[in-house]
Amino acid sequence: MSGETTRRGRRHFNPDRDVDQWHGKYLPYDLPKEFAIALLAVVILVVGLAVVLSSPDERPVTVKSWSTADPMDFAQTAITELDGTSGTATYGPPYNDVKGSSQSIGPFSPESWAGVHHPIDTAQDYVLGPLQTLPDDPAVAAAVKAYTSASPAQKATWTAAYEKAIASPSATFTDGALRIPPRGVGPVAPIISGLTDMARSGALDGALLSSHQFYGTDYTKPLLFIADGAYLENLATNQNLGGSQWGMMNETGNYPGQAWLWLYTLWYQVPPMNTSASGDLQVWALMMILTLGLALLPFIPGLRSIPRWSRVYRLIWRQHYRDLAE
Amino acid sequence: MTVDTHTGASPVDPSADRPEDADQWSARLRRTAVEALPPQKLLPDRQPAYVASWIYVFGVLTLAALVVVIATGCVLAIFGPTWWHVSTVGLFVNSLHLWSVEVFFFCMVIHLWGKFFMAAWRGRRRATWITGVVCFVVSVGAAFTGYLSQQNFDSQWISTQAKDGINSTGAGAVFNVTNFGQMIMWHIMLLPLCIVVLVGIHVLLVRLRGVVPPFAPPGDSPGGISENDAGHLVGATGRATATDTNPGAVRPDAGTVS
Amino acid sequence: MQISITTIGALFGSLINLNGNGHYVHWGFIQISVANLVVIALMVVVFIAAILIPFRRHGGGEG
Numbered sequence: 001m002s003g004e005t006t007r008r009g010r011r012h013f014n015p016d017r018d019v020d021q022w023h024g025k026y027l028p029y030d031l032p033k034e035f036a037i038a039l040l041a042v043v044i045l046v047v048g049l050a051v052v053l054s055s056p057d058e059r060p061v062t063v064k065s066w067s068t069a070d071p072m073d074f075a076q077t078a079i080t081e082l083d084g085t086s087g088t089a090t091y092g093p094p095y096n097d098v099k100g101s102s103q104s105i106g107p108f109s110p111e112s113w114a115g116v117h118h119p120i121d122t123a124q125d126y127v128l129g130p131l132q133t134l135p136d137d138p139a140v141a142a143a144v145k146a147y148t149s150a151s152p153a154q155k156a157t158w159t160a161a162y163e164k165a166i167a168s169p170s171a172t173f174t175d176g177a178l179r180i181p182p183r184g185v186g187p188v189a190p191i192i193s194g195l196t197d198m199a200r201s202g203a204l205d206g207a208l209l210s211s212h213q214f215y216g217t218d219y220t221k222p223l224l225f226i227a228d229g230a231y232l233e234n235l236a237t238n239q240n241l242g243g244s245q246w247g248m249m250n251e252t253g254n255y256p257g258q259a260w261l262w263l264y265t266l267w268y269q270v271p272p273m274n275t276s277a278s279g280d281l282q283v284w285a286l287m288m289i290l291t292l293g294l295a296l297l298p299f300i301p302g303l304r305s306i307p308r309w310s311r312v313y314r315l316i317w318r319q320h321y322r323d324l325a326e
Numbered sequence: 327m328t329v330d331t332h333t334g335a336s337p338v339d340p341s342a343d344r345p346e347d348a349d350q351w352s353a354r355l356r357r358t359a360v361e362a363l364p365p366q367k368l369l370p371d372r373q374p375a376y377v378a379s380w381i382y383v384f385g386v387l388t389l390a391a392l393v394v395v396i397a398t399g400c401v402l403a404i405f406g407p408t409w410w411h412v413s414t415v416g417l418f419v420n421s422l423h424l425w426s427v428e429v430f431f432f433c434m435v436i437h438l439w440g441k442f443f444m445a446a447w448r449g450r451r452r453a454t455w456i457t458g459v460v461c462f463v464v465s466v467g468a469a470f471t472g473y474l475s476q477q478n479f480d481s482q483w484i485s486t487q488a489k490d491g492i493n494s495t496g497a498g499a500v501f502n503v504t505n506f507g508q509m510i511m512w513h514i515m516l517l518p519l520c521i522v523v524l525v526g527i528h529v530l531l532v533r534l535r536g537v538v539p540p541f542a543p544p545g546d547s548p549g550g551i552s553e554n555d556a557g558h559l560v561g562a563t564g565r566a567t568a569t570d571t572n573p574g575a576v577r578p579d580a581g582t583v584s
Numbered sequence: 585m586q587i588s589i590t591t592i593g594a595l596f597g598s599l600i601n602l603n604g605n606g607h608y609v610h611w612g613f614i615q616i617s618v619a620n621l622v623v624i625a626l627m628v629v630v631f632i633a634a635i636l637i638p639f640r641r642h643g644g645g646e647g
Contacts, residue, residue, distance in 0.1 A: 015541060019449035022374050022539045029373035031386075038383065038390040042429055046394055049428075050421035054598030057411060057420075058479035094499045103494040110496030117499040217507025219485075224504065227486035236483045240608055243487060246615045252480055254602040256619040258473070260431050260466060269613055280494035295459040298447035307445035308541055315635045316444060317540040320376040324543055380634040421598075432623065436631050 016304045025323075056252045061232055063208065063222060067199035070231045071173040074199055075180075076166055077229040078192050081122040083159035088224045089122040095224070096120060103278035105285060118220055126225050130207040131194055140194035143187035150186075158186040166192075243268050263287070368533055376540050381444075384437035385532075391430035392525065396518060398423040403514055407477060427469055434462060446538045454531040461524045468521060471513035474503055485509075 067074035080086035092101030094117040102112035131144050147155065161184040165171060172179045178193045198204045208222040226232050233242070241247035248265040251257035264287055273279040273286075297304055307313060314321065347353050401419050402410065410420035438458065447455035473484050485503045492498045502508055607618040616624075 015448075016445060017448055019539045022376075022536070025375035026372035027375050027378075028371060029377065030371065031369065034383070035386050035390065038386045039393060042387060042390040042394055042426070046391075046422055046426045046429055049425040050418060052599045053421070053425070053602055054417065055421040055424045056480065056603060057417065057476075058603075060477065060479050060482050091493075094493060094502075111494050111498075114496035114499035118502060218502070218505040220502060220504040223482060223486055226482070232483065232486070235479070240606055240615070240617065241483055248487070249620055250606070250617050251619070252606070253604055254606050254617070254619050256428060256623045257617065258469065259620045259623050260435065260469075262624075278494070280491040284491055284495050291459070291463060295456050297442075298452040298455055304445065304447070307443045310443065311544075312443040312635070313445075313541050314544065316379050316381055316440070317376055319378045319639070320540050321543050323375065378639045380637050380639050381631075382639075384634065428623070432627055432630075436627055436634065439631055440634070 016301075016308055017298070053255075056255050058252050061226055061235065062202070063199045063205045063226060064202040066226055066229060066231045067196055067204075070229075071178065071196055071200065072166075072171070073229050073231050075173070075178055075192050075196050077225070078127060078195050079159060079162050079166060079188070081126040081225065081228065082128075082188070082191070083156070083163070084123060085163075086122055086228045088120060088228050094118050103281040105278060105281055109281075111281070120221060120224065122225075125221060126208070127191065127195055130198060130204055131191065133207055134194070134198065134203075137194065139190055143190035143194070146187040147191060154186075157184070158188045161185045162188040162192065244274065263290070363530065363533060370533075374537060374539065377537050381436075381440040382537075384433050384440060387433040388430060388437050389525070389529070391426055391433055392521070394426040395423065395430055396522075398426055399514065399518070407475065407510060411477070427472070431465070431469070434465065438462065444538055445541070448538055449535065451531070451535050451538055454528060454535060457524055457528040457531060461521065461528055464517060464520050464524060468513060468517035471509050471517060475506065475510040475513050477506065481506075 063074075077086065081089060084090070088095060090098055090101060092098040093111050093115055096119060097116050102109050104112070128144055128148060131140055134140060147158070150158075162180070165180045165183050165185055168181060170179075170181050173196075178189075178196055180189055180192075182189060195204070198207070205222060208225065209216040209219065236242055236247065237245070239252050240250050241252070246265050246269065248268070249257045249259060249261050264283065267273050267283040267286055268279065273282045276282060293300065293303075343353070398419055402416075402423060405413075405416060410416035441455070441458065470484075470488070474481050474488075489498060489503050492501055492503060501512075602619070609616050609618060609621055
């Protein structure tokens with residue numbers, strides 16, 4: 001047996017690490033009864049809270065609800081998916097292989113080391129592929145064929161023109177259709193219009209989810225598409241759920257959120273993490289170090305002395321110290 | 327097992343220790359377990375007199391809250407992940423589950439604060455502290471996967487935001503927060519299993535080492551209660567204190583050094 | 585009187601509706617929901633109370 005905490009003399013006694021064996025009084029303490037009382041108390045408290053406050057359940061956004069509520073935002077997102085400039089298209093691993101997009105701290109870049117594991121080709125997966133599943137739409141089918149058979153340079157010219165056109169004040173969504181000034185946009189206009197119609201009908205939700213199989217439980221594709229737009233983010237910002245709003249701790253409405261994420265959330269508000277392109281990795285690295293520090297606190301001189309220095313223990317054990325003094 | 331019908335000798339008790347079986351893994355495991363945690367130590371009916379503060383109840387409150395979290399989670403599992411969206415009873419059970427999680431973290435963090443200010447890692451209790459911290463971290467992960475499994479607006483936002491942090495560490499290659507099927511399986515099976523095992527180890531360690539004794543009284547030399555040269559136990563004032571007051575029972579700390 | 589399980593469930597809707605616009609407190613660079621602030625403040629109060637409120641033992645002690 002290690003002698004580290006037995007009688008003085010075997011090893012230097014460190015009050016922040018060692019104790020002497022207790023040889024004092026023992027008093028009755030009924031543990032199972034205490035557990036039963038604790039369980040009853042918790043059940044009563046939880047039932048009370050549930051009856052009085054219930055729980056939040058805000059309906060999810062669908063591609064349909066998004067494109068219906070904000071068809072211009074949908075179309076603006078769709079063109080960036082087609083031309084590969086969207087958040088998802090330029091994300092890098094694990095979705096695609098875009099050089100220089102991975103977060104890093106010096107040479108340390110686990111994101112790029114892990115590689116692509118959930119491949120997403122935004123142009124094909126979000127735009128061209130779903131449109132190719134549409135039956136009986138010759139105009140859209142022709143536009144898709146014209147686009148896919150064009151050269152990369154031609155595609156880039158068309159998409160750049162469309163991006164410019166949709167950003168102009170004369171671009172609108174009226175009477176159920178996108179009205180984009182046709183300045184050299186080629187087949188891109190019917191493609192994006194066709195996709196918007198498909199989205200507003202609800203067919204795009206299904207196409208994104210079941211692109212490989214009947215039963216889907218992986219919502220990566222539709223979620224990333226929706227998150228590329230401004231609609232979801234605006235809804236979240238209105239509920240103070242944004243990253244720069246300490247959103248990670250928050251819940252919709254007036255419900256308490258995850259208060260235990262306070263420190264994780266805090267780092268996202270302070271420099272350099274709040275503006276760095278590798279802010280996520282920096283925060284995670286910092287939190288891993290701090291968590292390790294918490295776990296290994298018993299081994300850290302100075303930190304492990306704080307309880308003794310703070311003297312809060314005098315309040316906790318005041319009855320014991322009173323008994324000793326008698 | 328046969329009875330000798332001629333002599334009427336009774337059969338040998340099959341559960342008695344036999345020297346020839348002492349090398350079996352069964353016998354060794356049993357001996358190790360019983361030596362480490364004899365019944366009176368596994369479930370003691372007395373605690374040291376210094377266990378006299380309301381702060382001590384937050385460990386058992388956390389445990390009780392965990393039981394309610396798991397029980398309400400089981401009810402949600404019986405009816406499936408869509409139930410609470412379409413049924414008022416389901417919403418109520420979901421509310422029970424959510425609030426029991428809030429109570430669980432509430433009590434666990436207060437328990438952590440209390441254990442910190444008691445420096446409860448002292449006296450070979452570092453593993454107890456470390457398993458406690460790991461329980462906390464894994465619980466945060468379990469809650470996180472729960473929030474991801476809600477199939478509502480909240481889970482959409484949380485998943486599309488959290489993916490950036492997790493992807494940056496490379497873990498996103500395997501742990502895909504936008505994959506509902508994966509997240510709910512981590513939430514209802516893998517992580518609860520980890521938590522139950524970790525909490526079990528944590529509680530057994532508390533039974534093994536006992537509740538940490540207080541710091542030496544202010545002004546006393548380190549060590550607090552100890553033996554004087556005459557072999558009498560002395561406290562801060564040097565007066566002999568009571569010896570073992572748990573007559574008829576095995577001392578909770580028998581066989582260990584605390 | 586027959587009470588269906590749906591009725592019981594409806595009774596358990598909620599007495600206080602926490603849905604709707606959230607309330608937030610801004611203090612310097614800190615932004616926290618009123619709900620989270622209440623939870624954290626309650627934790628501190630309960631912790632202090634747990635330490636200060638006397639814990640009376642049953643069964644006395646044996647000398």
